[in-house]
Amino acid sequence: MHLHSSIRGAVAATLLVCPLASAQTTEQLPGFELERLETNVGRGTLLVGNGELMVPGGLSISLIGHYQRLPLRLNDGEQDLDVVRDRATALLAASYGVQPWLELSAQVPFVLWQHGDDPTLAGLSELAIQGVGTPVLQARLGLLSQRKGYPVNLSADLGAGLPLGTKQALAGDAGPRFHARMVVGTTVGWLQPSLEAGVLFRPPILMEAVGLEDKRATSAEVRLGAALSTTGTGLRGELGTRATLSPQLSMDVLGGVRFPLLIGLDAFVLGGPSFGTALGTPRFRVLAGVAFRSEPPPRITDLDPIKDATLQLDLDKSSPPQREDRIRPVGTWELNALSRGDPQETSNEDPREPLRPYQPSPRERIVLRGEIHFAQGSWELPNEVALLDQVVLRFSEQTRKSTIIIEGHADRESTDMSNMTMSLHRAQAVWRYLKNQGIHWTQVQIRGFSSDWPVSPRPATEQERQLNRRVEVLVVTETAAPITTQAPAP
Numbered sequence: 001m002h003l004h005s006s007i008r009g010a011v012a013a014t015l016l017v018c019p020l021a022s023a024q025t026t027e028q029l030p031g032f033e034l035e036r037l038e039t040n041v042g043r044g045t046l047l048v049g050n051g052e053l054m055v056p057g058g059l060s061i062s063l064i065g066h067y068q069r070l071p072l073r074l075n076d077g078e079q080d081l082d083v084v085r086d087r088a089t090a091l092l093a094a095s096y097g098v099q100p101w102l103e104l105s106a107q108v109p110f111v112l113w114q115h116g117d118d119p120t121l122a123g124l125s126e127l128a129i130q131g132v133g134t135p136v137l138q139a140r141l142g143l144l145s146q147r148k149g150y151p152v153n154l155s156a157d158l159g160a161g162l163p164l165g166t167k168q169a170l171a172g173d174a175g176p177r178f179h180a181r182m183v184v185g186t187t188v189g190w191l192q193p194s195l196e197a198g199v200l201f202r203p204p205i206l207m208e209a210v211g212l213e214d215k216r217a218t219s220a221e222v223r224l225g226a227a228l229s230t231t232g233t234g235l236r237g238e239l240g241t242r243a244t245l246s247p248q249l250s251m252d253v254l255g256g257v258r259f260p261l262l263i264g265l266d267a268f269v270l271g272g273p274s275f276g277t278a279l280g281t282p283r284f285r286v287l288a289g290v291a292f293r294s295e296p297p298p299r300i301t302d303l304d305p306i307k308d309a310t311l312q313l314d315l316d317k318s319s320p321p322q323r324e325d326r327i328r329p330v331g332t333w334e335l336n337a338l339s340r341g342d343p344q345e346t347s348n349e350d351p352r353e354p355l356r357p358y359q360p361s362p363r364e365r366i367v368l369r370g371e372i373h374f375a376q377g378s379w380e381l382p383n384e385v386a387l388l389d390q391v392v393l394r395f396s397e398q399t400r401k402s403t404i405i406i407e408g409h410a411d412r413e414s415t416d417m418s419n420m421t422m423s424l425h426r427a428q429a430v431w432r433y434l435k436n437q438g439i440h441w442t443q444v445q446i447r448g449f450s451s452d453w454p455v456s457p458r459p460a461t462e463q464e465r466q467l468n469r470r471v472e473v474l475v476v477t478e479t480a481a482p483i484t485t486q487a488p489a490p
Helices: 005-017 305-309 343-348 386-397 416-436 462-468
Strands: 059-075 080-099 102-115 136-144 153-161 177-185 191-201 220-230 236-245 250-262 265-276 284-294 364-373 402-408 444-448 470-478
Touching (some): 236 265, 364 386, 386 416, 386 470
Parallel strands (some): 402 444
Antiparallel strands (some): 080 102, 153 177, 191 220, 220 236
């Protein structure tokens, strides 16, 4: 959002030619979109995406408040006119995953209030205090995904700004605008760096409203961005920058934090300075808001043998994982609607005996055992769950009656009731994934064990605690009946 330097000088000259004390006419600034900052919708930081798409059926909704200081000042080298000194806007944005390769989003901004110097002193009509900004529709196309084994996430964004903004509030262009950009991101330990590059095409800005000839501003801008954020489910940090390369340069640098309020609901606060001489570049910005995100477990169908080799798999072994010491078992919940066992075996068990982790009978054999670990306070499946593809593959290879056992566990994160709920939610997340892969509910048993069967009873580090926040998945099949011979009686 800028005017060519010659046009900017002409605007300033026109303002200052009019006597400040006795203006006889009231001309109006040409309507154009003053806002230069475009926020990211969906995954990634507030300023720059990370190349990752929402999974199909995933929904993200954000409500952002935005304050700017001195976004529009005109001068001729001697006098200044702060056309907009303070400006507060709001942004409602939403994103939805349609296909694994397609995500659609929309943004609608609003000007809540703005004020500055009295424009009538310079012969200009007053600006509207409030108005609707330029709505933006966007399609994000996934090109590469770490979910499919690639080292980075890569996406292409194609969007259009609709000419529906309130021009009297400097919130709308005379025609539609279009943008295209590429975004790449990855995860390095507990950090997520990302980069983006793109171009914005906007309609030319006509200056006839202030008595000038029909001159046009440059209608293309190159935009670059970079961001760095931390991972996890608790307090997270974000740092991002976005630069616009045109006849006039502008750059924004924003840093802040993001923290959870409720499950799926985050709050964030960011702020920082802006640099440049382009119109619409403030001294600094402050953004705050909330974001809600809900996603089903991702569907991953491509197997990566290299990553599969690093999974905690124990093939063709019937012995359960070793425990550091014996934990007194307590009662647990079992989802009977999803559990089908052998009625005869069930009747032989002592009804007072609490449920224990699965132990195969002499007639059964474990063909695959693996674990999926979760972040604290979360039951969202991690991006890398190739274990579940192995489960589906090994299960389909069995010729005898087979069952998939899903056992959820929790760390001592909260109360016993909360831990029980958490362990069940984690097991259900795994079950939903297997269901999407075509596994029938009659072939699955699912249980929650709260925090009663930890791998590490007395964890001292975060890695040990994460071992307890897990779901154990087993593929169990029947063994062939042993061949017996009976010797003739003497």
